[in-house]
Amino acid sequence: MRSTVLTDKAGQDAYKAPNPGISAENPRRTGGNLVQLISPEGERISHPEFDLWVSDVTDEQLCSLYEDMTVIRRIDSEATALQRQGELALWPPLLGQEASQIGSGRALRDDDFVFPSYRDNGVAYCRGVEPTDLVRAWRGNASSGWDPYRHNIATQQIIIGSQSLHATGYAMGIQHDGADSVAVAFFGDGATSEGDVNEAMVFAASFQVPVVFICQNNHWAISEPVRIQSHIQIADRASGFGIPSMRVDGNDVLAVLAVTRIALDRARKGGGPTFIEAVTYRMGPHTTADDPTRYRDANELEDWAAKDPIARLKALLRTKGLLTEEVEARTQAKADEVARNLRAGVINMPDPAPLDLFNHVYSTPNSWIERQKDHYSRYLESFSGSTQEGAL
């Protein structure tokens, strides 16, 4: 697992910030306003309550957040290119959501457990998943690319919102074990309409389990704008379940880090679930098979381009004199190297063998599967003596 230098240090000397008062009694402290610590222009905005939660972030760590966001954007664009070149079957770009995913992903401890959707590749990167493993499923070489227990992140979820229940159940297990880990569910605005997300909030509230729901409101569920999903702000829904919520500028990596730390801290101290709405924007298509020009206005994209998460952190670093040539060169070199390795990893990825079809359907021997595997294997072998070229 990657180093989690930005893990909250609740209970440790370096980190004594008090809970700023988000509680079940006072569930929506943010009053519907976005928590924002860096303006779109890159100006550091002072916010006494939330500043406390990022006061330990060093200049070096700010630079590492910049590097992470730059690298994951590069992985994302390389994967899109690989799809266009026929090396991947499909890819769901996360362009524009880097701050939401890096800010939250970097707040986690190694022993926390993430339940992501298919678009949360930035979070998976934070958990230490190899870039090549991020795309394995999108090349069609496996259903999922990584070992969930190695990185403490579940396999990506394509059924919308389903993983919110898995996170809640995992949190029931944490509670049962008496541990202070946290389960974190990532999903989008569309998922909040699904029954499973609503049922997850019912269970999480009833049992007061250590789970954090992070909804990246990227404004679009394929072609459906968020107003079709919800008549009110999505964060406001949580209070109906008795779950405190926060609404954060999802393009502000520092603000996302702060609110995620608050939510994790509550959960670790037995305070139960928290709901975070990270307001961001899907700059790209839903997947490489989608065409957003059919349903959304180019002006909207321009507006959001002006709020770009990487550009604003870059501006802040520049103001603080941190964006030295050396930092910039190092960051770009890292991104280039990761992209090169990703490309090589994809192109050299061996194809699975035909009989891998039958592997892992069950964890114990199963007579139906074994019979079908045997018959198909005989069928394949029936071509081995054939003189016809390319019979397979």
Add this chain to the structure above:
Amino acid sequence: MSKLTFARAINAGLRKSLENDPKVVLMGEDIGALGGVFRVTDGLQKDFGKHRVVDTPLAESAIIGTAVGLAYRGYRPVCEIQFDGFIYPAFDQIVSQVAKMHYRTQGRVKMPITIRVPFGGGIGSPEHHSESPEAYFTHTSGLRVISVSNPQDAYTMIQQAIASDDPVLYFEPKRRYHDKGEVDETADLSTALSMEKSRVVSPGSDVTLVTYGPLVKTASDVAMAASDEGISVEVIDLRSLAPIDFPAVEASVRKTGRLVITHEAAQSGGLGAEIAASITERCFNYLESAPVRITGFDIPYPYSKLEMHHLPDLDRILDGVDRALGRGNSLSGLEG
């Protein structure tokens, strides 16, 4: 040996699993203080606590979905779906998550989840309380599906299901809950008959009668009634519906040459179709006549005044046995 009702036998099996493995957790609606609407979990919350016998909110998808999360964390959840007809809200979690997680993760994440489903009719219930949805699940790879027919199997197989590293749907015939039978509570799981195996309930030589769950008792009655007419019926209790113990059914049909299958579930696309097709493929040359299915009709489960017309009973099954034997029967003279 002790004499237990079917429901008490499951209760005893659950208790044993809770005692033997601290990772076993029971979840469901009304399973705590009430002990379940059929009292199958009676007394377990009192003895094992609210964290191990969990009364959940009324959300079936969440009962199964949170069980997936618990399984991710190393637990062995045992979920109760209160009635067969209430399982559908959980369908997605069962077929997309529980069934496929092991495959989707290349075998890295196991789903040792048991889903108990009281099923079948015959108790005069209102709609949605008497269904037989097993074929939806036998059609889903990744699941094991079993159905128990007597207190001893109920006791043993619930423990086998819980101990299985694969997810198991455990179908309990609710109309048999009060039937009593001898149960050996000292039975050793490691030497018990595998839950993938069927059992010959009564040996015979003229017709093979295949069934499971609530109709095993009816089928045994059929065998006795038939013997009065000099017909020898071999009754097979499948026990496992996915996978089906086809080698055992095949061996029986090779001996008898005739096959009758009976279940409460609707006929089209049901288990009877699968058994008839598979046995025909496996030993066509041994069949003396076409396989016969005696099943529920292709209708929604009917209102209770008519349910006894819908459910296969002794006489309808005997009529099917006559058809398999080429004797006079209700369809004599009908083509096809």
